[in-house]
Amino acid sequence: MMRRYSKVTAIVVLAVACLGGSPRANAAPDPVAFVTALGTQAIQVLGPQVSEERRLAQFRELFRDDFDVPRIGAFVLGRYWRIATPQERQEFLRLFQEYIVQAYSARLGQYAGQPFRVLGSRPAGDEIIVRSQVVRNDGSAVTVDWYLVNDGGRLKITDVYVGGVSMKVTERDEFGAIIQRNGGRIEPLLAALRQKVGAAN
Amino acid sequence: MNVRHLTAARPGHFFAMGLGLAIIGCAAPVAAWAQQPAPATAVSEENFGDPLENTNRAIFGFNQQVDKIVLVPLATTYKTVLPGPVRDSVHDFLRNLDEPIIFANDVLQARPDLASTTLARFVVNSTIGIGGLWDPATKMHLLYHSNDLGVTFAVWGIGSGPYLILPILGPSNVRDAIGLAGDGYADPGNIIASDNHVVWAAFARAGTEGIDARSSNIKTLADIERTSLDYYATIRSLYRQRRAAEIRHEYTNIPNVSPVQGGDDTAAPPISYQVAPGSSPVEAPKK
Numbered sequence: 001m002m003r004r005y006s007k008v009t010a011i012v013v014l015a016v017a018c019l020g021g022s023p024r025a026n027a028a029p030d031p032v033a034f035v036t037a038l039g040t041q042a043i044q045v046l047g048p049q050v051s052e053e054r055r056l057a058q059f060r061e062l063f064r065d066d067f068d069v070p071r072i073g074a075f076v077l078g079r080y081w082r083i084a085t086p087q088e089r090q091e092f093l094r095l096f097q098e099y100i101v102q103a104y105s106a107r108l109g110q111y112a113g114q115p116f117r118v119l120g121s122r123p124a125g126d127e128i129i130v131r132s133q134v135v136r137n138d139g140s141a142v143t144v145d146w147y148l149v150n151d152g153g154r155l156k157i158t159d160v161y162v163g164g165v166s167m168k169v170t171e172r173d174e175f176g177a178i179i180q181r182n183g184g185r186i187e188p189l190l191a192a193l194r195q196k197v198g199a200a201n
Numbered sequence: 202m203n204v205r206h207l208t209a210a211r212p213g214h215f216f217a218m219g220l221g222l223a224i225i226g227c228a229a230p231v232a233a234w235a236q237q238p239a240p241a242t243a244v245s246e247e248n249f250g251d252p253l254e255n256t257n258r259a260i261f262g263f264n265q266q267v268d269k270i271v272l273v274p275l276a277t278t279y280k281t282v283l284p285g286p287v288r289d290s291v292h293d294f295l296r297n298l299d300e301p302i303i304f305a306n307d308v309l310q311a312r313p314d315l316a317s318t319t320l321a322r323f324v325v326n327s328t329i330g331i332g333g334l335w336d337p338a339t340k341m342h343l344l345y346h347s348n349d350l351g352v353t354f355a356v357w358g359i360g361s362g363p364y365l366i367l368p369i370l371g372p373s374n375v376r377d378a379i380g381l382a383g384d385g386y387a388d389p390g391n392i393i394a395s396d397n398h399v400v401w402a403a404f405a406r407a408g409t410e411g412i413d414a415r416s417s418n419i420k421t422l423a424d425i426e427r428t429s430l431d432y433y434a435t436i437r438s439l440y441r442q443r444r445a446a447e448i449r450h451e452y453t454n455i456p457n458v459s460p461v462q463g464g465d466d467t468a469a470p471p472i473s474y475q476v477a478p479g480s481s482p483v484e485a486p487k488k
Contacts, residue, residue: 173438174430178431
């Protein structure tokens with residue numbers, strides 16, 4: 001009898017807790033489920049049965065919806081973000097988005113259709129890191145860490161680490177080198193991006 | 202984007218010997234900053250740790266030509282002519298030859314956990330694996346990890362020094378280049394070859410290691426080159442980040458999701474990813 005009561009009580013308490021908790025504005029979605037769905041989808045999209053055109057379209061959608069593009073863009077430009085004009089920022093974000101889509105849909109091709117598994121998550125400052133693992137075509141496993149922020153109740157990706165290599169650090173270093181070699185001006189980077197993005201279209 | 206491969210994971214210890222000795226000659230002025238603590242992954246936004254950029258870019262261009270004309274055709278032929286299992290055996294054999302030096306570095310870094318794994322791998326693969334032609338150790342969950350003297354120096358707190366592009370060998374820095382030379386000099390295999398007047402064997406090993414490494418990333422590197430705006434800057438960033446991860450030993454001993462090549466299906470248990478506060482197995486990116 002006692003047992004049954006405690007069970008009922010537990011359910012009631014749980015239900016109340018759930019109801020009470022749900023109206024919270026920043027009810028955090030489950031980061032593990034988020035990455036599982038996203039990673040599985042991305043790996044399918046990379047597969048050889050998907051046409052190049054469709055792959056790019058899907059990546060474009062994925063990057064736009066699930067990545068915190070403004071935050072990543074600001075990080076990637078670093079101190080140059082602060083000196084950029086609003087027009088430059090806007091154009092940069094547009095070009096950067098397309099550049100990432102084109103570059104990484106090709107670079108991640110080696111993970112096409114490979115087993116993908118999420119290992120767990122942990123908080124890190126205002127971010128959540130979800131660790132996952134994917135097997136490369138040659139059979140070796142690579143650790144992929146996803147950095148997420150809770151953006152008003154929606155999870156957004158701020159960075160992806162593949163085998164210890166950060167996507168946004170790589171791009172910051174590359175773009176920074178281009179700006180630096182052009183006398184600290186942003187326009188030459190934009191020109192290079194325009195050409196790269198345009199040439200592939 | 203596996204940069205460990207593109208640095209030609211321990212490419213040619215023996216070549217490195219002579220090369221590294223030449224570098225040691227110019228290492229004296231470097232000793233001053235070598236005393237400074239390693240700056241972790243923080244990259245100066247000003248020069249990316251690359252004061253010799255113009256020279257490096259020139260050598261990088263030369264390497265790209267050699268890569269295009271010699272290495273890629275060789276690696277492609279190697280991949281086409283030899284069946285997969287043979288290439289796997291070559292790969293396993295070369296790796297097994299590297300284990301003594303990896304063991305030495307595990308010890309120098311005071312990592313008994315890593316050292317015991319390396320030792321066990323070497324014993325298992327040299328015996329059951331018939332001189333290293335097979336890798337039964339991995340199936341026994343004795344997982345391979347790389348290690349080298351450059352990492353040891355970094356663990357000891359020595360800074361990387363300027364970024365360097367070595368002719369043929371590719372991305373490096375002063376610390377890692379000296380490490381490469383040291384590893385090549387101390388390698389038992391090279392010493393045996395040298396003592397028995399079969400130095401060619403050491404060169405053959407170095408060359409095969411280069412081709413083995415290059416053959417595993419032909420498409421990856423081509424994709425990075427094609428899609429990047431500044432290939433040199435991208436490789437520099439990848440090298441620095443990859444080395445930083447190797448120095449942290451962050452990805453060492455992470456069990457595989459599934460058995461690597463056939464084998465029994467005892468998938469490794471999921472890793473608990475809860476970490477104690479204060480410890481930080483995953484380095485948060487510098488903001």
